[in-house]
Amino acid sequence: MTADSPHPTGASRRADRPGGTTPFALGLLLRQAHWRAAAVMTEALRPLGIELRHFAVLIVLIDRGATVQRDLAAATGSDKAGIMRVVDDLERMGLAVRKPVPGDRRVRAVEITPQGAELLDAAYVAAEPLAERLVAQLAPGEPEQLMDLLTRFAYPPGGEA
Numbered sequence: 001m002t003a004d005s006p007h008p009t010g011a012s013r014r015a016d017r018p019g020g021t022t023p024f025a026l027g028l029l030l031r032q033a034h035w036r037a038a039a040v041m042t043e044a045l046r047p048l049g050i051e052l053r054h055f056a057v058l059i060v061l062i063d064r065g066a067t068v069q070r071d072l073a074a075a076t077g078s079d080k081a082g083i084m085r086v087v088d089d090l091e092r093m094g095l096a097v098r099k100p101v102p103g104d105r106r107v108r109a110v111e112i113t114p115q116g117a118e119l120l121d122a123a124y125v126a127a128e129p130l131a132e133r134l135v136a137q138l139a140p141g142e143p144e145q146l147m148d149l150l151t152r153f154a155y156p157p158g159g160e161a
Contacts, residue, residue: 040134044127048119049093053078053086058120061096061112068101068109095119 020028038052045055056076060067067075073083087110090096095116098108112120135143 037134040130041127044130045123048123048126050095050119050123053082054090054093054095055120055123057083057086057090057110058095058112058116058123061110062117062120066099066109066111068107072110090116 019025041052041055045051050058053076057072060072060075064071064075069080069083069087072078072087073080076083076086078086087096087098090110091098094113096110096112098110101107101109135146138146
């Protein structure tokens, strides 16, 4: 392709504008939506003294119960070193504890503490008005429709990618 020849498909080279139709438009739009939602969640969590990475681990612990760090890393999209730092933080704050796993002295399971469960409850209360603000410009029924579409997109039948 030469410098003066047009893009072979005629597609725009800019995929970041609303309504874009390039192969990257959906991914970029989802990323922008994530940044916006993450900013709102960060605002809700800041007064509680935790970050999104801490919140993500607490959610997994509430959902699954005591969980080994390797599984926490997989569930939160973290790496081994990152999950160790988060668990260290949670332990220091009294929100989680590491406990031995019966039958394997090398492995420790992470468990949420009562204080961690209370903080998670407080996070949900703090996030409610901010979450409502996120979808305030949508018409009645559209927030539920958005949740349905995103759920089906994120968790396709059969776990396909």
